[in-house]
Amino acid sequence: MLFFKRQLPLAIAFFFGMVGFFAQYIPHHSFEALYNELISWVRLLYAFALILGTYSLLRLHSKRIERKAPGFGYSLVLWAGFIATFAAGMYNDGRGFLAGQSDSGMLMWIYDYVFKPAGATMFSVLAFFIASAAYRTFRARTTAAGMLLASAIIVMIGRIPIGDMISEHLPILASWLMEVPNAAVKRGIFLGVALGVVATSLRIIFGIERAYLGGD
Amino acid sequence: MRRSTLKKLLDLDRRWIFLTVLICAIGARFVDFELPVYPKAGVRAMYDKIEEVAAKNGTIIVSMDYDPSSKPELEPLSRALLRHAFSRKVKVIAMTHNPNGQRLAQTVLEETASEFDVKYGDDYVLLGYKAGSGTLVINMGQDFRDAFSKDHAGKDLASFAVTRELTSIAQIDYVISVSASAYWESWMIYGHDRYGFPYGVGVTGVIAPDIFPFLQTGQVTGLVGGLAGAAEYETLIKKPGMAVTGMKPQSAIHMLLVLFVLFGNFVFFYDLVLKRRQEKGHREERRT
Numbered sequence: 001m002l003f004f005k006r007q008l009p010l011a012i013a014f015f016f017g018m019v020g021f022f023a024q025y026i027p028h029h030s031f032e033a034l035y036n037e038l039i040s041w042v043r044l045l046y047a048f049a050l051i052l053g054t055y056s057l058l059r060l061h062s063k064r065i066e067r068k069a070p071g072f073g074y075s076l077v078l079w080a081g082f083i084a085t086f087a088a089g090m091y092n093d094g095r096g097f098l099a100g101q102s103d104s105g106m107l108m109w110i111y112d113y114v115f116k117p118a119g120a121t122m123f124s125v126l127a128f129f130i131a132s133a134a135y136r137t138f139r140a141r142t143t144a145a146g147m148l149l150a151s152a153i154i155v156m157i158g159r160i161p162i163g164d165m166i167s168e169h170l171p172i173l174a175s176w177l178m179e180v181p182n183a184a185v186k187r188g189i190f191l192g193v194a195l196g197v198v199a200t201s202l203r204i205i206f207g208i209e210r211a212y213l214g215g216d
Numbered sequence: 217m218r219r220s221t222l223k224k225l226l227d228l229d230r231r232w233i234f235l236t237v238l239i240c241a242i243g244a245r246f247v248d249f250e251l252p253v254y255p256k257a258g259v260r261a262m263y264d265k266i267e268e269v270a271a272k273n274g275t276i277i278v279s280m281d282y283d284p285s286s287k288p289e290l291e292p293l294s295r296a297l298l299r300h301a302f303s304r305k306v307k308v309i310a311m312t313h314n315p316n317g318q319r320l321a322q323t324v325l326e327e328t329a330s331e332f333d334v335k336y337g338d339d340y341v342l343l344g345y346k347a348g349s350g351t352l353v354i355n356m357g358q359d360f361r362d363a364f365s366k367d368h369a370g371k372d373l374a375s376f377a378v379t380r381e382l383t384s385i386a387q388i389d390y391v392i393s394v395s396a397s398a399y400w401e402s403w404m405i406y407g408h409d410r411y412g413f414p415y416g417v418g419v420t421g422v423i424a425p426d427i428f429p430f431l432q433t434g435q436v437t438g439l440v441g442g443l444a445g446a447a448e449y450e451t452l453i454k455k456p457g458m459a460v461t462g463m464k465p466q467s468a469i470h471m472l473l474v475l476f477v478l479f480g481n482f483v484f485f486y487d488l489v490l491k492r493r494q495e496k497g498h499r500e501e502r503r504t
Contacts, residue, residue, distance in 0.1 A: 010422070035356075036358050036359070036362075040355065042348065042351040043346070043347060043351050043352060043355065045430065046348050046351075047347050050347070059436045061471050097445055100368075100370035101318075102371055109283050111319050115284060115316070116284040116287070117284075118284075119283060119284030119285035119287070119316075120284055120287060122287065123288060124285060127237060127241070127469060128233075128234045128237050130473065131234070131236075131237045131469070131472065132230040132233045132474055134231075134477045134480070135476040135477070135479070135480045135504075136227070138477050138480065138481075139480070139484050149477065149481070150257035152477070153474050153477065153478075156470050156473060156474055157470060157474060159421070159441075159442075160444055160463065160466060161254075161463050161467060162251060162467040162470070162472050163253055164252050164254055164288050165251070165252065171254070171256075176422075176424055178259055179428055183429045183432060184426050186425065186426060186429050190429065
């Protein structure tokens, strides 16, 4: 079975990687058609990845419940939430799962009154934790940390309307920090990431990188 | 000040900090004061671009790529953009790359449209959500109808005036991604760079620094960063809304954070000075 676990996935990765690569450089209509077809396939794969992701998540939490691992109560909440949301989605306000998504009903109620407030709460809580972290850990222990701290203060005040009230130079200084040193560093990071992506892609296409095949 | 007092200040129970933040945020909403909002170049560029599209009676795509966790920061911008577009009779195609964003996009679109004399299908359309992100954008460029043949409610796009003639996103006059994650990159790499449509970005304050290099190269035309950027946009369209209102608590919290950082550092270094003095004293004591 090594063929299905190793050789076949490697051959598929090599073939489609090469097709995707050459399609960018060969302006022939047949290659363009093939590329368009592959793009549609990728979108289908996204949908399958969603199913696989859901399965993995539920399996992980089932195991936690079975083992009664610390905090397994949260796993029960996850399962309950999944079952309720899935059932509401399938029922689709009485229209059934084959019809288009209804604008009302239980699923929309869950979205409006559970999911939305919970998401907003998670985001709002950040302000409290940032304030606590700012007070406790943001220390100018070294020259570099001192520079970072000074820049952070300038940007924090300069990017909000109150910065204009304090001094007209503050927003200008904040913009300079964002547009010159920040942009320079970001460019370097982006170039590095892009080169890394190229290198990793080549390693996968040529079968050097095999971590995605799993450990078995 | 004694070192023990400083230690107490350094190890201050974080609940006191939380309480201060809460009081500051709520208090700022009730204290009556005005803050000047001056639009920055990136925000003005997006406004000007929509004005340019309006002048030629064009169409824009507003991709609301965020979910409820980023709604407080990004929804004011979506509303301001749509208000601007509808008031200038710009046709709008709304969509989302975020699976949890369709309901938000629909609510914002319907509520904003109800403020103007615009009609679904003739002036605006909601495509909804489809999986794929970057590949979906490529697909929209290759064959728009292949990517989206129907709107969010399952109605054929050929039946709507906004989308009837549309075959590729290359025909769109301006695409704006209001994004809370890497979706803005998909639009730029697989959309703007391939099909050449003008592209603007509205993002959370945390993501905004990532966009500056692309703003400078011209790959991005218009950048609105965070709630402050949305407030600037609201000021430009002369319709102050949630973002301008939100500037008061945000400014107050920013100032509080700065005070926390400065005070924390003052206490830390003062404690360090006292510690060194104490150690020096002990050494001299031992010598004598």
